[in-house]
Amino acid sequence: MDVKALLRPYPDWLAHLESLGGFDLALPGGDLADELLRLAVPHEDVNAVLAARPEPGTWQWWLAERCAHSLVSTMGEMADPPPFQSLPELGPYFYVYVFLATLPHTRAYHRELGVPEEVSWATFTDLGRNMAVHRKRFGTGGLLVPYWFMLHARGILYELGRLQFNRDTLGRTTGETLRAAGLPVGPGSPSLGVHVPDFHGPLTPEACDASFERARRFFPRHFPGDEVRVMTCGSWLLDDQLARYLPADSNILAFQRRFHLLHRFDNSDLLAFVFGGDAPSPGDAAALPRRTRLERGIADHLAAGGTWYGRMGWLPF
Structure with missing residues (x-):
């Protein structure tokens, strides 16, 4: 070849x-x-x-x-x-x-x-x-x-308990939004990206607390020149529409409440994240499994003509 x-x-x-x-x-x-x-x-x-x-x-x-x-x-x-x-x-x-x-x-x-x-x-x-x-x-x-x-x-990326964190810089939209909100950052400022890996147990508040605390110790120790002030996450987990379908004490909503929510973005991968190989086409909501409260909420929202999004969020470092 x-x-x-x-x-x-x-x-x-x-x-x-x-x-x-x-x-x-x-x-x-x-x-x-x-x-x-x-x-x-x-x-x-x-x-x-x-x-x-x-x-x-x-x-x-x-x-x-x-x-x-x-x-x-x-x-x-x-x-x-x-x-x-x-x-x-x-x-x-x-x-x-x-x-x-x-x-x-x-x-x-x-x-x-x-x-x-x-x-x-x-x-x-x-x-x-x-x-x-x-x-x-x-x-x-x-x-x-x-x-x-x-x-x-x-x-660039490290797993610290339940969550993963990668060294990053703020993009134009997020950086300008945070600067306009009065934060001492802007496009290109050092930041940390937050990620939630699959197959790693429940996303409990306690596990997340421990991961964020480890990140706040780990990165200044090993990358002291980065001067990180904010952490960001872009995920379907931050779509505030989930609050219509999940109980207030759910792990997902507890994770979501940590962040100041910013702009939405298209998220065509949500069904694959949640349903894996059981996910049919987005237009066939009636065929989606409804085994859990989360699956039922996502399927019902789509069946009613709704759309799911990803959402950017930030929290102080």
Whole structure:
């Protein structure tokens, strides 16, 4: 296969990879299966991942070298490299090997920063979690949105208990809104992004309290130059319409009440987040499962002609 022809629809990505050149791609030796299990790769995917190992001299190896080089060369940098693309020709597990090859470099970066080992490994196991989410949504093996794990591999995102946090900067709309509200921030100001991973237990107020407290200690200690003043979250969990369908003491509403809510945005992924592979098309609300109060509320809202949104929110750091 002509790999450059494959990447031609993504000229910025191709130019970036070509500018990097080769890389000493060292894939894990020994019992790779144990390494995959340590990263929480689902058991049903382990054999298929092992069988998909790229071989030196192939076009897959050429691309894996440069993808790994892209991550390592931008380790800790706030400017994002061009995102990895999900291409059928790569197969479902190609990027698993890219991240495995990058893992020693990420761990070395963590050690330089003094990041505790348990935080490193909790962060890395999001690789397996995102493979589990892929199977939940599509019923097949694979790695959901591989560009997401680029944040972990580049030392930008960290899992601190129930929640994940990534170093970030405020976008134009959010930054201007917060500046207009009198906060000493604006577009481009340092911030933290807040994320709620799947398959990680209930989103209880106590668990969230602990995560936010850890974040307020962790980032000033390991990234003292960032001068973060706000944390932001953009999620379907912050759609204030949920209050019509959930009890006031629900974990979702408790999480939502932590934030000052800002603008809405389209959120076509909500059904996949909530229903996984059971989600039909958005126009077929009658076919949605109604197993929980949340599912019933979402389905009833759509059946009545309503629309669900994502919402941006912020809270002080």
